[in-house]
Amino acid sequence: MDMKELFTRTNIICDDVCSLKDADVVVLGIPFDSTCVEVPGTRFGPNAIREEFRTHLNSFDPELGELRDVKLHDVGNVRVLHGNVPKTNERIFLAVKAVLEQNPSAKILTLGGEHSITYQVVRALYENGRFSYLCYDAHTDLWDKFNDMELSHACGNKRVMDLLKKVEVRGFRTGEKEVFDTARSLSKVKDPVYLSIDVDVFSDKVGCPVAGFMDFEDVWAGIKPRSLVAADVVEYNPMVGKDIRVAELVKRLILKLSK
Numbered sequence: 001m002d003m004k005e006l007f008t009r010t011n012i013i014c015d016d017v018c019s020l021k022d023a024d025v026v027v028l029g030i031p032f033d034s035t036c037v038e039v040p041g042t043r044f045g046p047n048a049i050r051e052e053f054r055t056h057l058n059s060f061d062p063e064l065g066e067l068r069d070v071k072l073h074d075v076g077n078v079r080v081l082h083g084n085v086p087k088t089n090e091r092i093f094l095a096v097k098a099v100l101e102q103n104p105s106a107k108i109l110t111l112g113g114e115h116s117i118t119y120q121v122v123r124a125l126y127e128n129g130r131f132s133y134l135c136y137d138a139h140t141d142l143w144d145k146f147n148d149m150e151l152s153h154a155c156g157n158k159r160v161m162d163l164l165k166k167v168e169v170r171g172f173r174t175g176e177k178e179v180f181d182t183a184r185s186l187s188k189v190k191d192p193v194y195l196s197i198d199v200d201v202f203s204d205k206v207g208c209p210v211a212g213f214m215d216f217e218d219v220w221a222g223i224k225p226r227s228l229v230a231a232d233v234v235e236y237n238p239m240v241g242k243d244i245r246v247a248e249l250v251k252r253l254i255l256k257l258s259k
């Protein structure tokens with residue numbers, strides 16, 4: 001499949017400042033939420049984040065610098081097949097591979113969509129180099145199967161763990177005893193890391209809200225010193241309401257990934 005079959009570019013985060021080949025940071029949206037069991041709508045996350053990014057944010061950050069100086073490219077949204085989990089997963093994998101083929105050193109920032117998409121991005125990046133996996137999530141996402149499905153949003157961290165072994169989850173505060181104990185038993189991972197942020201760690205504008213939240217700036221304080229190979233921001237659900245901290249997080253991640 002070529003880029004036009006894999007991506008739709010009707011809404012992009014900013015006017016492109018450089019081509020895909022020359023970019024340091026590549027933004028990629030995955031508007032998929034077909035395994036969601038609580039509040040559907042995270043499929044609207046990627047475009048909502050872009051819209052809020054363009055509407056509310058200044059391009060300058062006092063600590064991280066100027067966004068206009070970043071060699072940034074938004075490749076658009078993966079053409080997902082709603083309701084078809086296996087085929088969408090395969091397409092996500094191919095889409096990330098297609099980006100890496102044109103720009104092997106690109107730092108990819110993925111906008112979800114539900115959390116099941118993360119595993120496919122990690123799988124595609126995995127052949128490009130070794131890294132650990134750090135996840136912020138109110139849930140452990142360590143189920144082996146959920147609703148009799150291995151590729152559910154609730155199994156994402158488990159699938160990544162099957163592949164990478166080195167996995168750490170932070171901010172989890174709900175779950176069955178079995179998965180909770182597994183999450184607590186995980187060691188701290190070393191850099192470099194793939195960073196996955198489920199927005200439910202600090203927000204209730206999500207697909208599966210959990211009461212009690214980490215402070216947004218505490219989450220950022222944990223991310224700030226890390227060395228990142230790539231990142232994703234998932235589970236934002238603009239159908240529940242707006243939370244512009246998500247776009248703010250995306251802005252900081254773009255600036256950080258560009259360093």
Ligand SMILES: [Mn+2]
Nearest residue numbers: 138139198200
């Ligand atoms: Mn979660």
